[in-house]
Amino acid sequence: MQKILTLIFLLVFCQNLFAQYTLNGNATRDACNEYTLTAAVNWQGGSVWNNIKIDLTQSFDFNFDVLLGSNNSPGADGIAFVLQPVSTSVGSSGGGMGYEGITPAVGVIIDTYENGNNNDPAFDHIAVQLNGDISHTTVNNIAGPVTALNGNDNIEDGNWHSLRIVWNASSKTLTAAVDGSLRLSVVKDFVTDVFSGDPFVYWGFTGATGGENNLQKFKIALNPAFNFSANQKRCINIPVTFYDSTISFTPIVKFYWDFGDGSPVDSVNLNPVHTYIAAGDYTVKQKVIGADGCEATNTKVVQIGSKPLANFGYSNPLCTGLNVQFTDSTLVAVGVPNQWNWIHNGTVWSNLQNPERVFTAGAQTIQLVTTSNAGCASDTAVKTILISPAPDVSFTFNDACKNIPVPFTATDNSGNVTDWKWTFGDGGMSNAKDTMYVYTAGGTFPVNLRAVAANGCITDLPPKNIKIYSTQAFAGNDTIIASGQPLQLQASGGVSYEWTPATGLNDPNIANPVALLTGTQTYTYTVRAYTPMGCESFDDITIQVYQAPEIYLPNAFTPNGDGLNDLYKGKPVGIREFKYLKIFNRFGQQVFYTTDFLNGWDGTFNGKQQNSGVYVVIASGIDYRGLVVERQGTVMLIR
DSSP: OHHHHHHHHHHHHHHHHHTTEEEEETOEEEETTEEEEEOSSSSOEEEEEESSOEETTSOEEEEEEEEOOSOOSSOOOEEEEEEESSOSSOOOOSTTTTTTTOOSOEEEEEEOSOOGGGTOOSSOEEEEEETTOOOTTSTTEEEEEEESBTTBSOOOSSOEEEEEEEEETTTTEEEEEETTEEEEEEEOOHHHHTSTTOOEEEEEEEEEOSSSOOOEEEEEOEEOOEEOOTTOOOBTTSOEEOEEOOEESSOEEEEEEEOSSSOOOBOSOSSOEEOOSSOEEEEEEEEEEETTSOEEEEEEEEEEBOOOBOOEEEOSOOBTTSOEEEEEOOBOSSSOEEEEEEEETTEEEEOSSSOEEOOOSEEEEEEEEEEETTOOBOOOEEEEEEEBOOOOEEEEOOOEETTSEEEEEEEESSSOEEEEEEEOSSSOEEOSSSEEEEOSSOEEEEEEEEEEETTSOEEEOOOEEEEEEOOOOBOOOOEEEETTOEEEOOOBSSSEEEEESOTTBSOTTSSSOEEEOOSSOEEEEEEEEEOTTOOEEEEEEEEEEESSOEEEOOSEEOOSSSSSSOSBOOEEESEEEEEEEEEEOTTSOEEEEESOTTSOBOSEETTEEOOSEEEEEEEEEEETTSOEEEEEEEEEEOO
């Protein structure tokens, strides 16, 4: 009997709720909680009003879904959520969105057409307007206009959009949010300033079209939804709590939960708890019935994960000083691993899927716990690995000379090295334990040694530098001097030097001794360039000694391009500074001039070959004693 009375009460209550709305003009009721204000037809107008007044001394939080059509351009005109005390039969058509002329009133308008006389912006906009006035230039525009959608100029996109209207009676604040984004907020005492102290008003929607149109609709919100807590595990044999998050305009009077696994429907609990005994994807259906009799169903696929089977592999060899690369090979029948806890000595040391790490020698126990995207944790996988010590080796060598075999010696302190690899820094290598190597160039070279043990462990010793000494003796270019003229020799290419014979030298054991030679003869000196390691090389210099300072002028030359006697040059002996060499033809015209005795005349003047014949030559210089030496003669140019 009690169930029958409850059913009768709900039926009567729902019928009363259905009768709470008055439809005007072209408005139609399409479903339990869905209304059309205008079809996509020109010059329509419709309004839907709730027949029961609300009290503005009390706060409210209304949730709706609105559709502004899919005609962006052309498309018109818009809709309005309205509070008014007049009646449930007001509304109009045209650019006023059915709201224009209703007074007193508060309207949250969503305007989709730019009317220049109302100072409308070009974008689809939302605003709060008073007393049926839709102009944005008057005092009745108390909030906005702003874009109806946050970051988007067009709301005529064919999609439903949530509209939330909240009135806080204590702070006298009205807010409007579209798709969860706050668009407007205004503080005003509507009861006093608009409704002359009367707090009781009707609420409803108006909409209209004019010379352009759109399908314009609204729904009284009934949006079933559920979610899970952040730490909820969705695994087999673990209770799963479904938290209801339904948004509804009217109170929800009934819930039905179908968990998709064949278990009985739960019609008792708002936030039910259910345990799945098998992993897989389940289609959960959540059906709600509002106090107005409207119902809606939310369907969502929920994955229940299986328990992961943790496993892993690792790289070889297992040695000190060498990274061990771990490779996860966890298996999950339903779900995917997305969290890894690698444990060593009771401490999690990595959350990477495939980490690497260096260990000390000895037995090391490694553990892995994996967790799936459903929060399902595996049992702990445990493996013990044996880390072997790397070879204990060292090597020695000494600095040496180039082109001399250098001994390299390795010492195996661990006694298990099977392979050796020397690299000598100049591209050379050897695979012998002890070896000899010859450097063909001097310099400093890094020497590396790698030792590989029988267990595969490797030791790469830090490089050591070897100094290879080399000499390239150079005694200087052969030269000529005057008898008694001091000549400073200059050797290079070594660290230390020794000249032989020592005759005429002030010090035969330096790089730059002074030679004082007399007579008219040819002397040859040999220099030995050497290093502290004994690396040595030799070179000679020949010195031709003439009687006195002189500028020798040849009397003929043949500039015919045969490579013999093609240039005419003066030959200064004992001359400290060569001043010039001048050559004149038989007309007294200067055809050549130079201050460099190495720069000779090729028998041309201004690029033209000169005729065979006799030419006058004048040369001048200053000898090593500071005396001027001038010479004049003739030369025969022969072609």
